Amino acid sequence: MSELQDGVAIVTGGSTGIGAATAKRFADEGASVVVADVNVEDGEDTVAEIVDAGGEATFVEVDVTDPAEVEAMVETAVDTYGGLDFAVNNAGIEGENEPTSDQPLDNWEQVIDVNLKGVFVGMQAEIDAMLEDGGGAIVNMSSIAGQVGFPNLTPYVASKHGVIGLTKTASLEYSEAGVRVNAICPGVIETPMVEATDQASIEQTIAATPIGRLGEPSEIGDAAVWLCSEEASFVTGESLVIDGGYVS
Numbered sequence: 001m002s003e004l005q006d007g008v009a010i011v012t013g014g015s016t017g018i019g020a021a022t023a024k025r026f027a028d029e030g031a032s033v034v035v036a037d038v039n040v041e042d043g044e045d046t047v048a049e050i051v052d053a054g055g056e057a058t059f060v061e062v063d064v065t066d067p068a069e070v071e072a073m074v075e076t077a078v079d080t081y082g083g084l085d086f087a088v089n090n091a092g093i094e095g096e097n098e099p100t101s102d103q104p105l106d107n108w109e110q111v112i113d114v115n116l117k118g119v120f121v122g123m124q125a126e127i128d129a130m131l132e133d134g135g136g137a138i139v140n141m142s143s144i145a146g147q148v149g150f151p152n153l154t155p156y157v158a159s160k161h162g163v164i165g166l167t168k169t170a171s172l173e174y175s176e177a178g179v180r181v182n183a184i185c186p187g188v189i190e191t192p193m194v195e196a197t198d199q200a201s202i203e204q205t206i207a208a209t210p211i212g213r214l215g216e217p218s219e220i221g222d223a224a225v226w227l228c229s230e231e232a233s234f235v236t237g238e239s240l241v242i243d244g245g246y247v248s
């Protein structure tokens with residue numbers, strides 16, 4: 001019997017890539033999963049795959065930048081499955097590739113809104129629900145761009161550094177009450193976000209990665225499941241880098 005059995009998990013950005021793989025991993029462990037995303041079509045496919053494999057899942061359309069929609073997402077988890085135990089705040093966008101002085105302000109605002117405000121309002125709603133239900137665990141999706149700079153990605157890098165700050169602060173505030181809060185910093189993982197990158201940059205990344213390949217979405221899902229499990233009961237405020245050695 002899995003330790004996540006009978007738990008309830010929300011995964012934002014759960015329609016594709018890392019989020020979809022993470023939602024499937026939670027379902028494999030026996031958790032009921034709310035797949036939450038703006039992308040309805042792929043989200044419904046992810047839910048169908050989970051249900052076909054014998055798991056329990058439901059889709060909620062949500063824009064993580066809208067606090068009312070995020071509240072409704074958490075209410076759906078509580079109303080449908082009786083509470084909330086785990087949340088993976090994973091929805092994110094990369095935004096435009098431009099040097100700092102050429103970055104359009106509206107791109108800055110959009111990337112910070114989704115990647116940073118989205119995690120903030122997500123945690124606000126999730127923590128309240130978890131405190132009412134005896135505690136829980138949150139995983140926020142940062143990046144190796146939350147550890148080091150990357151040229152031409154100022155808003156993305158700033159947002160992902162910010163996610164680590166949000167994670168550390170919430171962990172100080174809520175760990176004693178039973179809500180652990182951690183972050184994951186993936187390296188380059190094979191997802192739709194990365195498929196948009198040119199082949200030369202992908203090859204450069206692989207060459208700079210000691211393990212010699214890109215990561216698989218399921219390798220991030222495995223870590224999210226572990227961070228939410230009892231095996232990680234003394235882990236909070238941590239940022240776990242999973243990058244094949246890239247930033248070492």
Ligand code: NAI
Binds near residue numbers: 013039091
């Ligand atoms: P992806 O593009 O496959 O997935 C992102 C998901 O977020 C999509 O389903 C998208 O519809 C959803 N989303 C975007 N804006 C949203 C909004 N406002 N509200 C709700 N959902 C929204 O990308 P991937 O690669 O799976 O990324 C997932 C997370 O992992 C992101 O936070 C990304 O920054 C992070 N990450 C990804 C890396 C990679 O190499 N793929 C590396 C490091 C971090």
